[in-house]
Amino acid sequence: MEKGLLPELAPVAEGPCPGELQDFDSLVQRHRPRIFRFLLASLRDREAAENLTQDCFMRAYKARDQFRGGSSLGTWLMHIAANLVRDHEANSRLKFWKRKLRYDVDLNDVGDWMPDHQKSPEALALAREQVEAIWRAAASLSERQRTVFLLRFVEDMDLLEIAAVTGMKEGTVKTHLFRAVQSVRFGLEEGK
Amino acid sequence: MNPHLSGEQISKCLIGDGTPQETQHARDCAVCGAELARLESSFSQFRGSIRRWSDQEEHLSRVREVAAVNYENHLERLLIPASVDLPWYKGIVISVKELIHPPKLPPLEITSKPVKLASLRGLYGGHETTAGIGSVIVHVAVVALLLFAGTLKPVRQAMKEIVPIFAPDLKPLQPKPEQSKGGGGSPQQTAATKGELPKVAPKSFVPPIQTVQDPKLTVNPTIVAPELPNITAGNYGDPLGKLGIPSAGNGIGTGIGPGKGSGFGPGSGGGFGGAAYRIGGGVSAPVAVVKPEPEYSEEARKAKWQGAVLLSLVVDENGVPQDIKVIKSLGLGLDQKAIEAVQKWRFKPGQKDGKPVPVSANIEVNFRLL
Ligand SMILES: [Zn+2]
Numbered sequence: 001m002e003k004g005l006l007p008e009l010a011p012v013a014e015g016p017c018p019g020e021l022q023d024f025d026s027l028v029q030r031h032r033p034r035i036f037r038f039l040l041a042s043l044r045d046r047e048a049a050e051n052l053t054q055d056c057f058m059r060a061y062k063a064r065d066q067f068r069g070g071s072s073l074g075t076w077l078m079h080i081a082a083n084l085v086r087d088h089e090a091n092s093r094l095k096f097w098k099r100k101l102r103y104d105v106d107l108n109d110v111g112d113w114m115p116d117h118q119k120s121p122e123a124l125a126l127a128r129e130q131v132e133a134i135w136r137a138a139a140s141l142s143e144r145q146r147t148v149f150l151l152r153f154v155e156d157m158d159l160l161e162i163a164a165v166t167g168m169k170e171g172t173v174k175t176h177l178f179r180a181v182q183s184v185r186f187g188l189e190e191g192k
Numbered sequence: 193m194n195p196h197l198s199g200e201q202i203s204k205c206l207i208g209d210g211t212p213q214e215t216q217h218a219r220d221c222a223v224c225g226a227e228l229a230r231l232e233s234s235f236s237q238f239r240g241s242i243r244r245w246s247d248q249e250e251h252l253s254r255v256r257e258v259a260a261v262n263y264e265n266h267l268e269r270l271l272i273p274a275s276v277d278l279p280w281y282k283g284i285v286i287s288v289k290e291l292i293h294p295p296k297l298p299p300l301e302i303t304s305k306p307v308k309l310a311s312l313r314g315l316y317g318g319h320e321t322t323a324g325i326g327s328v329i330v331h332v333a334v335v336a337l338l339l340f341a342g343t344l345k346p347v348r349q350a351m352k353e354i355v356p357i358f359a360p361d362l363k364p365l366q367p368k369p370e371q372s373k374g375g376g377g378s379p380q381q382t383a384a385t386k387g388e389l390p391k392v393a394p395k396s397f398v399p400p401i402q403t404v405q406d407p408k409l410t411v412n413p414t415i416v417a418p419e420l421p422n423i424t425a426g427n428y429g430d431p432l433g434k435l436g437i438p439s440a441g442n443g444i445g446t447g448i449g450p451g452k453g454s455g456f457g458p459g460s461g462g463g464f465g466g467a468a469y470r471i472g473g474g475v476s477a478p479v480a481v482v483k484p485e486p487e488y489s490e491e492a493r494k495a496k497w498q499g500a501v502l503l504s505l506v507v508d509e510n511g512v513p514q515d516i517k518v519i520k521s522l523g524l525g526l527d528q529k530a531i532e533a534v535q536k537w538r539f540k541p542g543q544k545d546g547k548p549v550p551v552s553a554n555i556e557v558n559f560r561l562l
Pocket of ligand 1: 221222223224
């Protein structure tokens, strides 16, 4: 998927050199939208997503020696992002009230981002309902399940890539993904 | 026929983990195939909503950035919270820079000597406490007002919106017969004859080529049109027409040509050869009322491609964009996305003399991943 980017990576993976920051800047430009989108979808909180995107690139920069090009840079950055989501989730579990508030607020917003080229108001309303049902279902998933679900259905990653990002075995990814899909389908049926 | 797939089997097919038999069944069976397609479409709606949301959020940061850099009027300044002066993503590179090279501050040099000062009390005639409390109250009120304003829907909406740049088209428009706003003839059986166009006037009191019996007041024939090619001939007619016996063309109305109305050419309404009015000189600019945002094309998103597409268009008298053309292309499918978006835009039409008229305009559609 991101293989075309690998050759440009060399300066980042090597030791400090004058052009390094510029390269890092362009790397941020290139990968930030995707990382931000994943974090936004995972946390449903713009501010937190912005902060974690920043953290993600900070960590990537500090740990640039560890990146050996074994996986694609996109996968590696996503791996850092997924870890950040896990830490964030672990911290905010204590603040369950805040989490609930956040879901309520954001679920109202989500429907605003429907593509508006739907054929009819009815079709739009139906699509909106479905999207909201998926959001609700995704919000109730465990952090692992949701991450796997988002990587598969929003970021279009295949099972192997997801395994690389999450550090899980392919079989484990399948199990999580299967449970996530079952829950979301249940949510969709319920919403009818 | 095998029994239909169970719910669990469908989920497995959806994540690409079905057995060959299950996958085959899903492909062959209309019922199970439809169920899978329905789920896939819901998931892709979901994906679309997330992508749009995240694009908008990013867009919003960019709008804030622009506003923070060069807002000039005080209202905008009020609408932008001070904390967003620096867009968050800019901070990434800066903080990385500071991480490696912490900025060295020059040593502090003290050149002045401390001066002994008598108590400040008394300088304000003993009103310090009242003034202090008053100041606190005023500040709290202002901050509360700002916070409140920030939560208002219109304000948030305003921050969400990008306002496209409206530049009046300064190039002369070429006549386009297929698109003309023209006028019609009497109707007569033959096409309009070649001749000189009548003088252009805001209103056509006396249409060209029409027999007026014993006029009480002589008025030179005029047509309603913004711009005309110039030819000299002994009669009024279509400058692009054929020579022949005098005819006002086979249209309807008082103009010249096969159209309808008081102008010239095959269109309808006042005007000539596709010439919409241009902004300025008594013609007001159309105002976009409904303006859905353009989508990113998949290729452009992958290539992280960004920039602006400049479109020219004519906003017709109903506020509907017509004749959208790309002036400055961006490529990677974004031109098409820009056109698609602008086709859905609706305008308050431009006006001349209080009446809506077709007006040509340029629109810049921005695509940014920042
Ligand atoms: Zn079946």
